[in-house]
Amino acid sequence: MLSVGIMSGTSLDGIDVALCEILGSGTDTSVRLIEFDTYDLPQAIQEKVRQCAANEFIRPADLSSLNFELGELFADGVKQICQKAGIETTELDFVASHGQTIYHHPFPNNEYVANTMQLGESGVIAARCGCTVISDFRVIDVALGGQGAPLVPYSEYVLYADKNKSRGLQNLGGIGNITIVPNTMDSNDIVAFDTGPANMMIDSAMKYYFQKNYDKGGESALSGEFIPQLQAELKGHPYLKLPIPKSTGREMFGDDYVASILERYKSSKAEDVVATLTWFTAYCISYHYYEYVEKIHTLDELIISGGGSHNKAIRKYLSELMPEVSILVQEDIGFNSDAKEAIAFIILANETFHKQPSNVPSATGASKPAILGKIQYAP
Amino acid sequence: MLSVGIMSGTSLDGIDVALCEILGSGTDTSVRLIEFDTYDLPQAIQEKVRQCAANEFIRPADLSSLNFELGELFADGVKQICQKAGIETTELDFVASHGQTIYHHPFPNNEYVANTMQLGESGVIAARCGCTVISDFRVIDVALGGQGAPLVPYSEYVLYADKNKSRGLQNLGGIGNITIVPNTMDSNDIVAFDTGPANMMIDSAMKYYFQKNYDKGGESALSGEFIPQLQAELKGHPYLKLPIPKSTGREMFGDDYVASILERYKSSKAEDVVATLTWFTAYCISYHYYEYVEKIHTLDELIISGGGSHNKAIRKYLSELMPEVSILVQEDIGFNSDAKEAIAFIILANETFHKQPSNVPSATGASKPAILGKIQYAP
Numbered sequence: 001m002l003s004v005g006i007m008s009g010t011s012l013d014g015i016d017v018a019l020c021e022i023l024g025s026g027t028d029t030s031v032r033l034i035e036f037d038t039y040d041l042p043q044a045i046q047e048k049v050r051q052c053a054a055n056e057f058i059r060p061a062d063l064s065s066l067n068f069e070l071g072e073l074f075a076d077g078v079k080q081i082c083q084k085a086g087i088e089t090t091e092l093d094f095v096a097s098h099g100q101t102i103y104h105h106p107f108p109n110n111e112y113v114a115n116t117m118q119l120g121e122s123g124v125i126a127a128r129c130g131c132t133v134i135s136d137f138r139v140i141d142v143a144l145g146g147q148g149a150p151l152v153p154y155s156e157y158v159l160y161a162d163k164n165k166s167r168g169l170q171n172l173g174g175i176g177n178i179t180i181v182p183n184t185m186d187s188n189d190i191v192a193f194d195t196g197p198a199n200m201m202i203d204s205a206m207k208y209y210f211q212k213n214y215d216k217g218g219e220s221a222l223s224g225e226f227i228p229q230l231q232a233e234l235k236g237h238p239y240l241k242l243p244i245p246k247s248t249g250r251e252m253f254g255d256d257y258v259a260s261i262l263e264r265y266k267s268s269k270a271e272d273v274v275a276t277l278t279w280f281t282a283y284c285i286s287y288h289y290y291e292y293v294e295k296i297h298t299l300d301e302l303i304i305s306g307g308g309s310h311n312k313a314i315r316k317y318l319s320e321l322m323p324e325v326s327i328l329v330q331e332d333i334g335f336n337s338d339a340k341e342a343i344a345f346i347i348l349a350n351e352t353f354h355k356q357p358s359n360v361p362s363a364t365g366a367s368k369p370a371i372l373g374k375i376q377y378a379p
Numbered sequence: 380m381l382s383v384g385i386m387s388g389t390s391l392d393g394i395d396v397a398l399c400e401i402l403g404s405g406t407d408t409s410v411r412l413i414e415f416d417t418y419d420l421p422q423a424i425q426e427k428v429r430q431c432a433a434n435e436f437i438r439p440a441d442l443s444s445l446n447f448e449l450g451e452l453f454a455d456g457v458k459q460i461c462q463k464a465g466i467e468t469t470e471l472d473f474v475a476s477h478g479q480t481i482y483h484h485p486f487p488n489n490e491y492v493a494n495t496m497q498l499g500e501s502g503v504i505a506a507r508c509g510c511t512v513i514s515d516f517r518v519i520d521v522a523l524g525g526q527g528a529p530l531v532p533y534s535e536y537v538l539y540a541d542k543n544k545s546r547g548l549q550n551l552g553g554i555g556n557i558t559i560v561p562n563t564m565d566s567n568d569i570v571a572f573d574t575g576p577a578n579m580m581i582d583s584a585m586k587y588y589f590q591k592n593y594d595k596g597g598e599s600a601l602s603g604e605f606i607p608q609l610q611a612e613l614k615g616h617p618y619l620k621l622p623i624p625k626s627t628g629r630e631m632f633g634d635d636y637v638a639s640i641l642e643r644y645k646s647s648k649a650e651d652v653v654a655t656l657t658w659f660t661a662y663c664i665s666y667h668y669y670e671y672v673e674k675i676h677t678l679d680e681l682i683i684s685g686g687g688s689h690n691k692a693i694r695k696y697l698s699e700l701m702p703e704v705s706i707l708v709q710e711d712i713g714f715n716s717d718a719k720e721a722i723a724f725i726i727l728a729n730e731t732f733h734k735q736p737s738n739v740p741s742a743t744g745a746s747k748p749a750i751l752g753k754i755q756y757a758p
Contacts, residue, residue, distance in 0.1 A: 057436040064482040065491035071522070072492070103443040112444035113451070122753065123518035136753075139502035143450070144758060355756060370758035374501065374515075377734060379523060379749035 001093035001353075004078045005346035008070075008100045008120070010053070010250050011174030011199050012046045013213065013307055014038040017077040018342035019085050025354040029158050029347060035085045036339040039077050045069060052102040053250040063102070063119070070100050071124025078129050089129035090378075096349030097122055097135040098341075104138075104249050106147040116148045122376040130378045134349035137372040141359045146366025149247040153179040153192040153360040154351070155344035159335075161185050165300040168293075168325070170285060171341065172198035172308025175249060178285065179363070182297040191293060192363035193244040196237070196284035197253040198308045201277045204258035209270035218313030221278035224271030230261070234280045235287075244292050245363050281308065282317035289322060301326045305337040348372055380472035382728065383457045384721035387449075387479045387499070389432070389629050390553030390578050391425045392592065392686055393417040396456040397721035398464050404733040408537045408726060414464045415718040418456050424448060431481040432629040442481070442498070449479050450503025457508050468508035469757075475728030476501055476514040477720075483517075483628050485526040495527045501755040509757045513728035516751040520738045525745025528626040532558040532571040532739040533730070534723035538714075540564050544679040547672075547704070549664060550720065551577035551687025554628060557664065558742070561676040570672060571742035572623040575616070575663035576632040577687045580656045583637035588649035597692030600657035603650030609640070613659045614666075623671050624742050660687065661696035668701060680705045684716040727751055 001023070007016045019035040041049075048066050051058060074097055082089045099118030108114045122135040138148035156169045156179040169179045176198035180191040199214060206212045206220065215221055239248055258277075265273055289299065302325050308314050309329050318327050330337040351358035357369035380402070386395045398414040420428075427445050430437060453476055461468045478497030487493045501514040517527035535548045535558040548558045555577030559570040578593060585591045585599065594600055618627055637656075644652055668678065681704050687693050688708050697706050709716040730737035736748035 052439040055438045055440050057438055059434045059436055060431040060442060060482045060496070061434050061484060061491055061494070063439060063442060064484070064494040064496035067496065068492045068494040068522070103439045105440060105443070112440055113447045115440070115443040115447040117439070117443035117446065121518055121522065123515070124522040127519055127522035127749070136502070136755075139500055140506055140755065140758060143447070143500065143503040143506035352756070357758070368758055370506070371756040374753035374755045376515075376519065376753045377731070377750040379519060379736070379747055 002087070002091055003094050003096060003346045003349065004081055004092055005096045005342035006074050006077055007098045007341040007345055008041065009173040009341065010101055011203060011307060012041055012049060014040055015073065015077045016338060016342040017081045018339045018346065019081045020343060020346050022346055022350050025350060025356060027158060029350065031159070031343060031347065033336055033339055033343065035081050036336055037081055037084065038338065039080065045073065049100055049102065053254065054256070055103065067119040067121045068124055070119050071121030072128070074120045075125045075128035078125065089131055092129065092131040094132040094134055094349055094353055095125055095129060096345040097125060097133055098137065098345050099135055104148065106142050106247065114142050116142045122374065126376045126378050132378055133376045134352050134373045135376070136374045137345065137348055140370045140372060141364050141366045144366040144368060144370055146359065146361065146364035147245065147247045148364065150177045150179065150192045150194065150363055151348060151359065151372065152177070152341065152344040153190050153363045154358040155347035156181055157187050157190055158347055166297045168299045168302040170195070170302055170304045172281070172304055172306040172314065174198065174200040176281060176285060180293055180297050180299070187360065188362060190360050190362055191244065191296065192360065194247040195288050196239055196248065198281050198306065200250065200253050201258050202274060202281065204255050205262060205274050205277055208262055209274070214307065215274055215278070215311060218278060218311035220271050221275040221313035224269060224275030226279055227265065227268055227272050227276045230265060230273070230276045231279065235283070240284065240287055244288070245365055275313070278311065278313045279317050282314055282321055285318060286321035299325045301328055303328045303330060303333060305330045305340040309337045381466070381470055382473050382475060382725045383460055383471055384475045384725035385453050385456055386477045386720040386724055387420060388552040388720065389480055390582060390686060391420055391428060393419055394452065394456045395717060395721040396460045397718045397725065398460045399722060399725050401725055401729050404729060404735060406537060408729065410538070410722060410726065412715055412718055412722065414460050415715055416460055416463065417717065418459065420452070424452065428479055428481065432633060433635065434482065446498040446500045447503055449498050450500030451507070453499045454504045454507035457504065468510055471508065471510040473511045473513055473728055473732055474504055474508060475724040476504060476512055477516065477724050478514055483527065485521050485626065493521050495521045501753065505755045505757050511757055512755045513731050513752045514755070515753045516724065516727055519749045519751060520743050520745045523745040523747060523749055525738065525740065525743035526624065526626040527743065529556045529558065529571045529573065529742055530727060530738065530751065531556070531720065531723040532569050532742045533737040534726035535560055536566050536569055537726055545676045547678045547681040549681055549683045551660070551683055551685040551693065553577065553579040555660060555664060559672055559676050559678070566739065567741060569739050569741055570623065570675065571739065573626040574667050575618055575627060577660050577685065579629065579632050580637050581653060581660065583634050584641060584653050584656055587641055588653070593686065594653055594657070594690060597657060597690035599650050600654040600692035603648060603654030605658055606644065606647055606651050606655045609644060609652070609655045610658065614662070619663065619666055623667070624744055654692070657690065657692045658696050661693055661700055664697060665700035678704045680707055682707045682709060682712060684709045684719040688716045
């Protein structure tokens, strides 16, 4: 079957679009990447999404219109990748669209019930592309008491399980998330959780200091020195102490939090702050490994992916902090780092297509397995 | 197949829940109503929905949480109707959930693209009830340039087409909508549009004057006299002049509009204002019939349904304004007025289940037929 996967993460660094051939289902799935590209999210849309993530006051019409606008953007992505590959969008068996997370709050509090919302109207994508669209993967997991995240573990189990190696799959998007696929080959043994910020805090600081979207190659970080006082402060972040599985987002590590740090360290060198925030990304990963994971599964490999896998500083700090684990990138084992998440949603949608569950309750905390996503047929 | 349909309209007068047995599809559909009930929408939820419909500033978390809260409410409705009928929710083949319209703006303007949003998370309903849920019927029609409304015409064609009679099906919810099912037995001849306010303005005035949710039986209206100046003003409402098909909502005839009228007629008797607003509901229907419909199809019967069909004043004024058309209620032809819309969405979801389109492009203005709704499987 031909399928396009679309992923636009919390870091807002673009719309990842993967065109794949996918055959079989479950552990018999085989996926072949045909084309991949990343398309820009227009500045105006980024602004609206940031406003929502910061839970600023908006009008319902803003949100409803944004849902349709994002749908058009995602449809454009599908059209572009198909054009690149020389196929018609109507030849696709399905599109798997993660959507743009607008709000994710899987824990109830005094004011709200547990909730999550991804926008990017699948009806628009189906109308423009003339093919079935599967979207809204997280809601039913949240409805079942889960955190609606991480969802990639199932796809990682399908793609990376190896009886000779225990592997950690570390994605470095806005937020970092890891899946431990142990050599036991049993999906019940999967451990997965968000490790904390990956690029989010670094990007926020880069924007503030250098009006850049991110620290290309980790150059700024590599030219700076760690600030011990900031390191100590970050080590005390309450997220680290929460038991796994757990998930987090822009609510905890977004612009507000970074702004408060930059304000307090305004006498420090910009490169030093960036270096320390970059170190924190690596520290979060190593902290969680030694504190929670190593007792259950000893990792042979940590395979990093996502935008942050291009950041040489993160890789350097990881190698220093976890010396006995091989730090690899997807390409080292024949995969495409950037396409990984978009492919993951193709794998999840493929299960939905086959009416099979694909959340991993041990990773999300859901009370039971669920068939993820909603199916919108082509008109 | 066993199915539950859930409808909660813009008038916010309760959640209509119908349990039906449905067999076949298309013109071979047969539907039998097993149970019907209406459940209250809690005041706090009503307040939130009104805030959204008035496009007041809210936080994204309010909307995302409301989506999940409404899902719980709808799931409760499904559970209650099943309990009443002595069946398990897991025995249902599917639930058809219209959702609560939060915002409906099918025309693009300077600020927004065409959009519509119904909330009541289907993932929550599927999780609680353990059955497949079909929801979000309007979006793809709007994505195809349609107005996403009215959607009931297809179900009315299935249920009411009669080669001996041209029938008008007039629903009186918050907004009034009519479907003309002509005796030609051809779905392409269907004419359908929103006639304007039905209960919305009356309810708003009743709340203001009498702290009541609606004018029970039309008693207040029947004890009042029409105010000629207000009649003249209402006759000039710009909605009347728009060509059919067309749709409207709380944005045009909601509390703000009514408040401006009540302010200007504050020296008038409350009953007289209510009588005139009630007359306007009937006038809108007759105006559209004589102005647009009669030239194409001469009606034998106008069959009214929805909350407003219990309002004797509306029925009286309709008989006076349209003397040569028989004004009937659903019960006169063996149907249940209150259950009509909930049943309609069962019929639409049944088509989705069979991968068949069920919008009527001549009614919505969509560029083509579409399979409506999104399918969320049970966990």
